[in-house]
Amino acid sequence: MKDVLIIGGGVAGIQAALDLADRGIHVYLVEKEPSIGGRMALLDKTMSTNDCSICILAPKMNECFSHPNVDVLEYSEVIGLEGRAGDFKVKVKRKAKYVDATKCTGCGDCMEKCPTEVPNEYNSYLDKRKAIFLPFPQAVPRKATIDDRYCLKLTKNRCGLCEKICKAGAIDYNQKDQIIELNVAAIIVAVGLSLYEPRDLYEYGYGKYDNVHTWMEYERLINAAGPTHGHLKCSPDGRRPKKIAFIQCVGSRDVKRCPWCSSVCCMVSIKSAMLANEHYNDLESYIFYSDLRVFSKRFYEYSKRGERDYKITYIHARPGEIKEDKRTKNLIIYYEDEKEGKVKELEVEMVILATPIMPAKDTKKIANVLGIETDEHGFIKTVDFLKYPVETTKPGIFVAGCCERPKDITESVIQASAAAAKAAELAG
Amino acid sequence: MAEKLRIGVFVCDCGTNIAGFVNVPEVCEYAKTLPDVVYVKENMYTCSNAGIQEIMDAIKEYKLNRVVVASCTPRTHEPLFRKACEDAGLNKFLFEFVNIRDQCSWVHQKEKEDATEKAKDLVRMGVAKARLLEPLEEIKIPVERKALVIGGGVAGITSALSLAKQGFEVYIVEKENKLGGLLNHVHSLYPSNIDANEFLNELLEKVKKEKKIHVFLESEVESVEGYIGNFNVKIKGKKKGEIKVGTIIVAIGAKPYEPMYMYNYDEYENVITQFELENLLKENKIGKWKKIVFIQCVGGRGERVRYCSRICCMNSIKNARLLKKLLPESQIYIIHKGLQTYGTVYEDYCRKAREEGIRFVRVRDAVPTVSSLEKKDGKLVVGFYHPGLRRKIELDADLVVLSTPLIQREDAKKISQMLKVPLGQDGFFFEAHVKLRPVDFATDGIYMAGSCRAPADINECIVQAVAAASRAAIPMAKGYVKAEPYTPVIDEEKCMGCGVCVEVCPYGAMRLVEKDGRKVAENVPAACKGCGACGSSCIHKAINMRHFKDEQIMAQIEEAIE
Numbered sequence: 001m002k003d004v005l006i007i008g009g010g011v012a013g014i015q016a017a018l019d020l021a022d023r024g025i026h027v028y029l030v031e032k033e034p035s036i037g038g039r040m041a042l043l044d045k046t047m048s049t050n051d052c053s054i055c056i057l058a059p060k061m062n063e064c065f066s067h068p069n070v071d072v073l074e075y076s077e078v079i080g081l082e083g084r085a086g087d088f089k090v091k092v093k094r095k096a097k098y099v100d101a102t103k104c105t106g107c108g109d110c111m112e113k114c115p116t117e118v119p120n121e122y123n124s125y126l127d128k129r130k131a132i133f134l135p136f137p138q139a140v141p142r143k144a145t146i147d148d149r150y151c152l153k154l155t156k157n158r159c160g161l162c163e164k165i166c167k168a169g170a171i172d173y174n175q176k177d178q179i180i181e182l183n184v185a186a187i188i189v190a191v192g193l194s195l196y197e198p199r200d201l202y203e204y205g206y207g208k209y210d211n212v213h214t215w216m217e218y219e220r221l222i223n224a225a226g227p228t229h230g231h232l233k234c235s236p237d238g239r240r241p242k243k244i245a246f247i248q249c250v251g252s253r254d255v256k257r258c259p260w261c262s263s264v265c266c267m268v269s270i271k272s273a274m275l276a277n278e279h280y281n282d283l284e285s286y287i288f289y290s291d292l293r294v295f296s297k298r299f300y301e302y303s304k305r306g307e308r309d310y311k312i313t314y315i316h317a318r319p320g321e322i323k324e325d326k327r328t329k330n331l332i333i334y335y336e337d338e339k340e341g342k343v344k345e346l347e348v349e350m351v352i353l354a355t356p357i358m359p360a361k362d363t364k365k366i367a368n369v370l371g372i373e374t375d376e377h378g379f380i381k382t383v384d385f386l387k388y389p390v391e392t393t394k395p396g397i398f399v400a401g402c403c404e405r406p407k408d409i410t411e412s413v414i415q416a417s418a419a420a421a422k423a424a425e426l427a428g
Numbered sequence: 429m430a431e432k433l434r435i436g437v438f439v440c441d442c443g444t445n446i447a448g449f450v451n452v453p454e455v456c457e458y459a460k461t462l463p464d465v466v467y468v469k470e471n472m473y474t475c476s477n478a479g480i481q482e483i484m485d486a487i488k489e490y491k492l493n494r495v496v497v498a499s500c501t502p503r504t505h506e507p508l509f510r511k512a513c514e515d516a517g518l519n520k521f522l523f524e525f526v527n528i529r530d531q532c533s534w535v536h537q538k539e540k541e542d543a544t545e546k547a548k549d550l551v552r553m554g555v556a557k558a559r560l561l562e563p564l565e566e567i568k569i570p571v572e573r574k575a576l577v578i579g580g581g582v583a584g585i586t587s588a589l590s591l592a593k594q595g596f597e598v599y600i601v602e603k604e605n606k607l608g609g610l611l612n613h614v615h616s617l618y619p620s621n622i623d624a625n626e627f628l629n630e631l632l633e634k635v636k637k638e639k640k641i642h643v644f645l646e647s648e649v650e651s652v653e654g655y656i657g658n659f660n661v662k663i664k665g666k667k668k669g670e671i672k673v674g675t676i677i678v679a680i681g682a683k684p685y686e687p688m689y690m691y692n693y694d695e696y697e698n699v700i701t702q703f704e705l706e707n708l709l710k711e712n713k714i715g716k717w718k719k720i721v722f723i724q725c726v727g728g729r730g731e732r733v734r735y736c737s738r739i740c741c742m743n744s745i746k747n748a749r750l751l752k753k754l755l756p757e758s759q760i761y762i763i764h765k766g767l768q769t770y771g772t773v774y775e776d777y778c779r780k781a782r783e784e785g786i787r788f789v790r791v792r793d794a795v796p797t798v799s800s801l802e803k804k805d806g807k808l809v810v811g812f813y814h815p816g817l818r819r820k821i822e823l824d825a826d827l828v829v830l831s832t833p834l835i836q837r838e839d840a841k842k843i844s845q846m847l848k849v850p851l852g853q854d855g856f857f858f859e860a861h862v863k864l865r866p867v868d869f870a871t872d873g874i875y876m877a878g879s880c881r882a883p884a885d886i887n888e889c890i891v892q893a894v895a896a897a898s899r900a901a902i903p904m905a906k907g908y909v910k911a912e913p914y915t916p917v918i919d920e921e922k923c924m925g926c927g928v929c930v931e932v933c934p935y936g937a938m939r940l941v942e943k944d945g946r947k948v949a950e951n952v953p954a955a956c957k958g959c960g961a962c963g964s965s966c967i968h969k970a971i972n973m974r975h976f977k978d979e980q981i982m983a984q985i986e987e988a989i990e
Contacts, residue, residue, distance in 0.1 A: 015864075019898050023905035049862050052445075055500065056864060058475050059508050065477070066511070106478045137443055142477040224444045253775060260772035291766040291790070297856070297882035300729055300736035316790075316815070338815050377772050385619060385773060386627065389891050405772045409863045414895045417867065421898035425593050428905060 001025055002185035002427045005090055007078055007366065010038020011057060011409055012190040012401030012416040014064045019420035021069035025427050028182055029064065030092055031074045032362075035139035037061050038192050039402075042122060042136070042216075044223040044230075046409060047264075047271040048302050054138055054225075061140040075145060079179070081187075081370050085396025086426055090182045096175040098146035098154065099132075103170035106134065106142030110162035110171070118150045120227075124217040127227035132162050137225055144170070186396050186423035189380055190416065191366055193402035196251035196258055196355040204250065204353060209324045210235030211331055212351045215246075215268055222275050232276065234349045235329045241283065241349035244276055245333055247319055248289040252356030260377055262356035263406040266293040269354050270306045277310040284311045286346060288319050288335060296410065322351060357406035372397055379405050390419045398422045433464035435558055436492040437551065438483060440474035440499030442529055449533040451544040455498070458548045462555045466490055474499050480512045487516035494558040498526040498551050519563035521913070521975060526554035549988065556983040564913040564974055569954045571657035571903045572674035576601065578649055578843065581609025582886060583878025584679035585631050586893035587900075592640040594901050599671055600635075601644045601663055603839075607632060609681045610879075615709035617886050618746040619777045624710075627886075644669065648839075652676070652846055653936060655955040656873025656909055675873045675900040678843060678857060679893065682834040682879035685727045691801040691830060698808055699801065699828045702740065705747055714754055717826040721810050722748060724764040725797050728833035735854050737833030738883040741768040744831050745778055748786045760786050761823060763812060765793045791815060801828060834883040847874055848934055856882050867896045872909065875899050914958025914975045916951050922970035923948045929962035929971060938962050 004020050006013045009031030017027045029036065040046075041061070043053035065072050073092060080091030116131035123129075131150040134142065144162075152159035153173055163171040195216055198206045206212050211234050213221065220226035221233075234241050246269040252258045266289060273285035292314060294303045306312040317335040320343075324331055331351050337344040359378040367374050372392040375381040380399045383391045390398045398419040401412040437459040441447035452470050459468045467490045471479040474497055486492060495518065497509050502525040510520035528547040536543035575591050577584045580602030588598040606612065608631075614624040635641055647665030654660045659676060663669045684703045687693045693701070700708070702722075708714060722744040728737045741764060748760045767788065769778035782788065791797055791812055799820070800811035808825045836855035844851045849869045852858040857876045860868040867875050877896040878889040903909045916929075916938075925947030930938045937955035940947045949962070949971070963971040972978055 019902065023902045046863060056861075058473075059505055060864065062475065062477070062480070062508055105481070106476070138473055138476055140477060224448065229444060229448075255779075259775065259779070261770050261775040263770040291768070292793070293766070293768055293770050295736050295738040295768040295770060297862070298735070298852075298854070301734055304730075314793075316792075339818070341818055375772070379772060386617060386622065386886050386890065387630075389887050390894065407771070410866045411891075413864060414866050415891050417895035417898040418891045421590050421594065421894045421901065424898070424901065424905075425590075428594060 002086070003028060003183065004186050004188065004423045004427050005030065005088070005182060005184040006188045006190060008038065008190035008192055008401070008403070009036030009072065009074070010190060010192045010401060011040040011060070012412040013038070013188070014060050015413045015416035016188050016190060016400055016420040016423070017064050017070050018060065018067065019417050020424060020427070021067045023424065023428070025069065025424060027070045028184065029070055029072045030076050030078055031072065032077055033135055034075045034097065034143070034145040035135045035141070036064065036072060036074060037136070037138070037140065040409060041138070042219060044219045045271065045275055047267040048298055050271065050274065058138045061138070065140045072141070074141060078366065078369055086185050088184050088187060088396065090184060090187070092180050092182060094178040094180060096148070096177050097143070098148065098151070098171065098173055098175045099144045100170045100172050101141065101143045103168045104143045105168055106144065108134070109165050109167070110144055113161050113165050115159065115161065116150050116152055118147060123220045123227050124214070126217060126220055185427040186398065187370065188419045188423055189366065189370065189372070189392065189397060189399045189403060190401045191360045191363060191403045193357045193406070194360050196358055198250050198353050198355050201250060203321045204247065204351070205322050205324060206353060209322070209331060210329055211349060212322065212353065214353050214355045215265065215272065216355075218272055218352045222272070222279070230279070232279065232350065239349075240280060242280075243284050243286070243348040244273065244350045244352065245286045245288065245331070245346065245348045246273060246352045246354060248287065248354045249318070250353040250355050253290060258356045258358060258377070260356070260406065261293060263293065264408045265354035265356065267299055267302070267408070269352065270303055270312065272352060273312045274306055274310045284313070286313050286315055286348065288315050288317050288333070290316070290318060296408065357402055360403060363403055370394065370397055379403060390415060390422055396426055431493060433494060433559055434490065434492050435465045435494040435496060435555060436467040436469070436483070436486050436490060437465055437496045437498065437555065438469050438471055438474050438479070439528070439551070440479070440497065441470065441472045442499060443473065446499070446529050446533045449537050449540050449543050450528060450547045451540070454544055455547045455551060459551050459555070462552060464559055465555060467492060475505055475508055480508070483509065483512045484516040487513065487518050493518065493522060494561060495523045496526060496551070496554045496558050497523070498528045498547065498554065500529040501527050521564040522561050524554045524558040524561060526550050553984040553987045556987040557980050560977070560980045560983055561975070566913055567911040567953050569655075569657050569909050569911055571907055571909055572672050573597070573904045573907065574599070574671070574673045575900055575904065576649070576659065576661050576671065576673040576676045578676065578678050579609065579680040579878070579880070580604070580607040580643065581679060581681045581878060582611050582631070583681065583889040583893040584609070584677070585635055586890050587677045587679060587877055587897045588641050589631070589634055589638060590894045590897035591901060592638045594897070594905070596901065596904055597640050597642070599642045599644065599673065601647050601649050603646065603648050603665070605646050607635065607643065607645070613703065613706060615706045616746070616750065618742050619773050621746065621750070649843070649846065655935070656903060658954070659873070674904050675875065676847065677896045677900055678847070678849070678874065678876045678880060679878045679896075680837055680839060680843060680880045682856075682883060683837050685732065685832040685835045687726050687830050687832050690726055691723065691798065691828070693830060696803060696808060698826060699830065702743055702747065702829055702831045705829050709747070709750060714751070715827065717751075717755060718758055719823070719825045720748070720751055720758055720760045720827045720829065721823055721825040722760070722762040722829045722831060723797050723810070724762065724831045726830040726832050729765060729793070731796060733833055733835060733854065735833070736768065738768060739885040740831040740833065742774055742777070742885065744829070745769070745781045745786065747829070749781050749784060752784050752786060761789055762786060763789045763791060763797055763810070765791060765797060789814065834879055836880065840880060847871070849874055856880060867892055868899055873903060911954055911956075912958055913953070914973060915953045915956045916962050916971045916973055918949050918951065919970045919972070920948045922968045924968050924970070925949065928965050928967070932961045932965045934959065934961065
């Protein structure tokens with residue numbers, strides 16, 4: 001039996017790894033972040049069942065990490081590939097964490113004392129983290145990482161506080177990147193997604209108005225482990241909102257930006273509106289949509305439940321503009337009311353923009369290293385949409401999850417299992 | 429003399445999920461006062477690597493012989509904590525789970541003091557049960573390396589091909605006289621518009637060449653007995669047989685809804701279903717239609733069935749584009765309630781349809797798709813309220829195509845009963861977990877793929893089919909599975925051989941056997957799911973469930989009402 005390499009430790013990568021490992025095939029799981037978990041680890045609750053995302057993912061992350069047939073290579077990147085299906089030689093760069101993983105206990109003392117605060121990408125940049133950090137509390141592995149872009153010791157040879165504090169003696173400023181070579185029979189690419197930054201849609205005022213957020217920011221705002229501990233707060237006085245609007249297709253189904261439909265955002269907004277109403281029972285939500293895409297199992301029923309039980313109003317319109325009331329920081333949405341054929345105004349305290357799923361930032365780079373093709377939108381291309389839906393353009397390399405095209409957790413998991421079966425044909 | 433009890437209690441903050449509403453330090457202090465508790469620890473996240481390590485270290489350092497974790501739910505976390513016990517050398521059934529999140533902090537977010545008191549009660553009950561826990565051993569069951577696929581449509585065929593390629597023997601049982609299912613009745617497939625016959629024939633060629641695949645046509649599964657790894661299957665019909673398989677994939681597909689009494693479908697011959705249009709296209713019986721109207725959600729989205737059938741929008745667009753190519757002068761309308769052309773490929777496909785001149789009219793979701801469809805002067809007239817124009821408009825048409833949803837087949841119920849797997853409210857098979865186990869049934873060793881799970885198009889059927897093959901391959905590749913030992917202990921002195929337990933067991937795991945000239949109940953551990961139905965129905969109190977013994981549960985109840 002031969003080994004399999006999986007690139008990307010999100011829910012798709014984890015599922016593929018577990019399917020393979022459970023049947024006895026050894027897997028290397030390469031993840032570029034210091035923790036596996038991917039996007040799903042950062043979501044609050046997940047649509048259609050509203051169960052807590054990290055609560056259902058964390059056991060899988062732990063199972064994966066502690067599985068005797070899985071080697072998790074976190075904070076690593078694939079930088080070279082040679083050979084062919086059945087016999088690939090892969091070069092992986094393990095980035096220096098400047099922390100000896102065998103000694104670090106994940107106690108968090110260093111993070112408390114570290115004086116350098118940096119933008120926290122794991123909370124959608126809404127707060128700060130330290131230069132020595134864990135991405136999130138349930139990180140797997142629970143080992144600290146020093147961010148060498150910001151650490152004072154590594155950039156200016158000052159500070160060195162974490163080394164003094166660490167009781168385990170785990171800090172190692174001299175650690176170097178390591179290159180390792182793997183021999184695998186098959187590869188699964190599951191490098192995930194990025195999200196559209198709606199700064200060029202000036203009419204919605206993102207980045208200009210305090211109370212306009214993207215859906216990913218909202219996921220962190222409504223999350224108990226997020227920057228506001230799950231409390232929704234509006235600028236300028238921190239009051240909680242009573243009316244929220246969600247605007248769909250912000251950047252997607254837009255031939256100038258992302259021409260595709262992002263598949264998940266309609267359901268995400270319905271879920272988000274439900275959660276807001278669960279937090280504050282009098283809260284009302286308005287979802288501005290083009291076509292409400294609720295096509296999967298039990299989704300349509302879910303959208304109806306939102307309308308019936310969670311004070312959600314669906315409005316078929318693409319708002320033309322949002323203006324901010326300078327004093328209250330409330331937002332006035334201008335849209336065409338379909339029923340009356342007039343431009344109407346709706347004043348709300350918070351606006352959430354449903355921005356689309358895009359290919360992950362390094363998708364092209366990884367595709368080049370592996371010698372596989374991407375499609376016209378930059379997602380990983382499959383050989384044939386119908387006949388070979390998990391096969392990339394190079395034999396022996398398979399694809400799963402949102403790097404192939406936007407999809408939800410369920411579909412990512414299904415595709416991951418399918419990719420695992422294909423990899424097993426070569427490795428088993 | 430039994431060894432002295434040394435209980436460790438770990439109380440989880442779950443970030444703020446628990447600690448935000450329950451005073452965890454107070455619960456910890458309280459736990460220290462309980463009998464036989466020798467170690468108590470508060471964890472920010474007991475399930476994190478650090479938390480797990482703390483459990484393992486404490487077992488070794490404090491010689492713990494019982495572990496209680498008060499945190500979330502066994503549904504997601506029990507295997508993890510048990511494994512920690514096992515890795516530290518403790519029998520994993522000496523672990524007890526107390527749920528102070530789902531059953532306490534989450535439901536008492538507005539009563540913090542009471543929540544803390546309740547958490548103490550729950551911990552005290554857990555400790556009481558832990559004191560009576562007994563070590564148990566898991567059962568290892570061998571797995572037959574063969575699979576049964578019920579249904580020979582595109583999903584069933586693809587599952588079978590994948591399993592065969594992975595080295596397993598597969599039996600496909602198909603009730604029709606040929607493989608292919610609905611594909612046999614479809615003209616072409618989106619998004620490449622490949623001919624459906626050509627596509628199917630390619631698959632069938634592969635099946636023919638694959639020696640590991642055995643096809644039973646015009647046959648049905650008569651009965652299935654057994655459990656994961658060891659299913660005994662009887663097949664009836666043209667080709668009879670008895671086979672033993674390790675796993676089963678259900679792929680019986682779905683069928684299009686017949687819109688009887690809707691939109692005068694049964695009266696007017698130019699009102700046809702999407703499915704009938706596929707056949708006309710297939711047989712090249714295209715009329716000289718000048719105006720064609722597609723009506724979406726006929727019977728779907730609350731009209732007859734509640735759900736959205738997912739694939740009909742794309743199917744209409746595909747056929748509209750085909751017709752437009754065949755009849756370039758025609759005007760084609762698609763009346764819909766919100767187009768479901770999700771993702772990159774379908775949205776592109778839909779945009780091309782617009783460019784080619786297909787007209788889309790969106791009507792409101794809350795009302796029927798069209799308000800009237802009648803004949804005026806020999807022409808069909810489709811009436812509906814146009815939300816953009818804000819008035820009722822009428823379109824005359826030569827052909828009206830009704831897009832009806834896929835619905836579950838009649839035999840779904842039979843198969844659900846035979847395999848003891850559930851159907852959802854929508855009539856489709858119900859998965860073990862919507863997101864994390866989307867093609868598994870809750871019953872081990874049985875999986876699903878294709879439109880019997882929910883309406884799915886060809887791409888989705890194929891991905892699901894290979895996924896189901898991946899899941900089914902796991903126990904078969906390993907060659908064994910482990911079962912939890914929550915089996916009944918039968919007191920043969922007390923057992924009267926009445927057979928009630930045999931009646932109530934939903935898994936066929938109880939049977940009556942002759943012993944010393946009288947009938948007594950016997951359990952088949954590998955088939956047993958430990959549900960306890962036998963134990964609770966035994967009026968002679970002859971059955972006691974391992975790990976849920978009467979005395980263990982009574983101890984908890986006594987603590988609860990003290």
